[in-house]
Amino acid sequence: MKGGFAAGLLALWALDQAEPGWLGDGRLSWVAAIEEEYTGNGTLAAARAGVLAEAAILLEPTELDVLLAGIGIIWIEIEIAGRAAHVEAAGGAVNPILGIQRVIDALQGFERELDAAHAQDPDPAFAPIAHPYNVSVGTVAAGDWISSVPPVARLGVRVGYPRAWTSDDAFDRVREAVLTATAADPWLAEHPPVFRLNGFRAEGYAQDPDTPIVRAIEAAHREVHGAAPALVSMGSTTDARFYVNRFGVPAAAYGPRTRNMHGTDEAVEIASIADCARVVARVLRDWYAA
Incomplete structure (x- = not known):
């Protein structure tokens, strides 16, 4: 700049x-x-x-x-809950870090769906771009002590979305995609991830x-x-x-x-x-x- x-x-x-x-x-x-x-x-x-x-x-x-x-862009914080404990008692704990991959898989699936929709019916303004709507996990935070199972993990996610959507549309669709994909996990089904808009809300x-x-x-x-x-x-x-x-x-x-x-x-x-x-x-x- x-x-x-x-x-x-x-x-x-x-x-x-x-x-x-x-x-x-x-x-x-x-x-x-x-x-x-x-x-x-x-x-x-x-x-x-x-x-x-x-x-x-x-x-x-x-x-x-x-x-x-x-394109449109939002930032979302996704919080995954766990059950904290000293590592000696980890058998009764739930490490939220292990749930991060399920959330990332869901986000990648969401991105693939966006790319497929774009390929079939592109916005003329972005037709020359093969993958305009990228979804990226930019930050990961969890834990404050190596010998403790952390209580929570947080992902900072950047989501690109089509001009036809509002930021609320994009937020709702990401939330639905992640919750649907993580529902097969017994812990995440009972303790679903929490979603928060965090900073950027840019319309296309x-x-x-x-x-x-x-x-x-x-x-x-x-x-x-x-x-x-x-x-x-x-x-x-x-x-x-x-x-x-x-x-x-x-x-x-x-x-x-x-x-x-x-x-x-x-x-x-x-x-x-x-x-x-x-x-x-x-x-x-x-x-x-x-």
């Missing part, structure tokens, strides 16, 4: 150097918001406070493609590619790079969903190239920061000159 931030600042600096007064009587808002990868509440709060515009560019790392759509979105801001980015990219950029969707989301869905502001994401996002040696290609800035500067120049 810092790469996009740098590209945006570089674009503004270059415009001020090359064409002083380029903004004319226009107004430009720069939003540097927190929580984009946790709730999106930073951008939402800014928009609700009136920081809105004719259009928005989100400087997400997009590989210099134009990102137009994102899709921006019409024929809107002026998308065409402006395409034209500027073509001017800089000699060819049109790819128009893409992703099996994740961005804060563009707020502008598009809630405030009627056309929005697209465009940003630098990256490597190993969220992984070891995460990096941004330095040259692509400048390439992105060149495109954004032309978008802004032409937008305010129109």
Whole structure:
């Protein structure tokens, strides 16, 4: 995200150097918001406070493609109850860690069903993506002492879901899938997992590619790079969903190239920061000159 931030600042600096007064009587808002990868509440709060515009560019790392759509996402905490004891008396205990695999199997089955449904009747916005609706267990927590059977285990789960669903739909379907799959376990049937929404609740979105801001980015990219950029969707989301869905502001994401996002040696290609800035500067120049 810092790469996009740098590209945006570089674009503004270059415009001020090359064409002083380029903004004319226009107004430009720069939003540097927190929580984009946790709730999106930073951008939402800014928009609700009136920081809105004719259009928005989100400087997400997009590989210099134009990102137009994102899936729905929720985070769910799944709690598995056990019966705690010292390991010496483990014969009368129930270790909730052993129930984790049953829950994971259920989540994987749910994901396969989503993929199968997508293959048969894909949302046009995500048709090029083979598996847009991924379900991932991102955190596992249980126990505080090696020689004790823990009382509870908790999974942090990220669920991607179709635009046609609400977050409540997704939550209910995940809950039903897990409870159905774990009902064959005697302990889990009597002590079913508990589900809680935990943080992220993002609706899916899709921006019409024929809107002026998308065409402006395409034209500027073509001017800089000699060819049109790819128009893409992703099996994740961005804060563009707020502008598009809630405030009627056309929005697209465009940003630098990256490597190993969220992984070891995460990096941004330095040259692509400048390439992105060149495109954004032309978008802004032409937008305010129109």
